[in-house]
Amino acid sequence: MPVVFVAASKLPTPFANFTMHGFLDEENGREHVVLSLGEFVDGAPVLGRLHSECLTGDALFSQRCDCGSQLEAALQAIAREGRGVLLYLRQEGRGIGLLNKIRAYELQDGGADTVEANERLGFAADQRDYAMCLPMLQHLGVESLRLMTNNPRKVKALTDMGIVVAERVPLHTGHNPHNKLYLATKASKLDHMMGNEHQGEVDRA
Numbered sequence: 001m002p003v004v005f006v007a008a009s010k011l012p013t014p015f016a017n018f019t020m021h022g023f024l025d026e027e028n029g030r031e032h033v034v035l036s037l038g039e040f041v042d043g044a045p046v047l048g049r050l051h052s053e054c055l056t057g058d059a060l061f062s063q064r065c066d067c068g069s070q071l072e073a074a075l076q077a078i079a080r081e082g083r084g085v086l087l088y089l090r091q092e093g094r095g096i097g098l099l100n101k102i103r104a105y106e107l108q109d110g111g112a113d114t115v116e117a118n119e120r121l122g123f124a125a126d127q128r129d130y131a132m133c134l135p136m137l138q139h140l141g142v143e144s145l146r147l148m149t150n151n152p153r154k155v156k157a158l159t160d161m162g163i164v165v166a167e168r169v170p171l172h173t174g175h176n177p178h179n180k181l182y183l184a185t186k187a188s189k190l191d192h193m194m195g196n197e198h199q200g201e202v203d204r205a
């Protein structure tokens with residue numbers, strides 16, 4: 001897949017001074033970003049996260065989901081470790097785009113859950129694919145990850161493309177009264193591991 005590296009720059013944040021690497025998927029024009037910290041040449045598993053774009057949660061403080069809190073917790077964890085990668089993937093709304101996500105939210109306001117809303121709009125429950133991650137990780141020299149996620153599909157996608165997932169680190173944070181049903185549906189219908197299967201260092205509950 002033609003995902004090409006375009007440019008890299010410094011990205012100072014409140015958590016750490018990251019390096020930002022920009023990539024272009026020439027097939028669909030999507031622009032993806034990696035924030036990296038530290039060196040990976042020793043080949044040891046790298047603390048990492050595949051974060052799917054959520055404009056509402058990541059930038060607009062939405063409490064309908066847990067994305068903003070997960071983004072912050074992942075960057076903090078990488079900063080604490082002094083080494084890691086966060087892939088910020090431009091597949092908003094589990095791949096249906098921002099405007100369709102707002103359509104789905106409208107249906108959820110009327111009583112549908114997150115999966116039913118997608119299906120009523122003619123989409124699969126989760127339309128994401130993670131193929132763009134391989135060229136991005138290869139560019140950075142990352143072959144093995146300690147992956148911060150509750151989503152088994154991300155572990156499988158990486159493993160299937162030959163990236164070693166040495167450990168899954170749960171990322172339980174950002175729970176609030178507004179996203180209770182959303183999180184419960186992820187667990188019951190999308191196989192997310194929301195319990196205490198493993199007490200990782202990013203667990204907040």
Ligand SMILES: Nc1nc2c(ncn2[C@@H]2O[C@H](COP(=O)(O)OP(=O)(O)OP(=O)(O)O)[C@@H](O)[C@H]2O)c(=O)[nH]1
Nearest residue numbers: 052053054065091092093094101104114149150151
């Ligand atoms: N279609 C749709 N997308 C949503 C909804 N709520 C959040 N999203 C999108 O879902 C994506 C995040 O996926 P999640 O299923 O919350 O979590 P995940 O990234 O798969 O799993 P973790 O790694 O554990 O966070 C982002 O792209 C959000 O924009 C919703 O109700 N409908």
Ligand SMILES: [Zn+2]
Nearest residue numbers: 054057065067
């Ligand atoms: Zn979100």
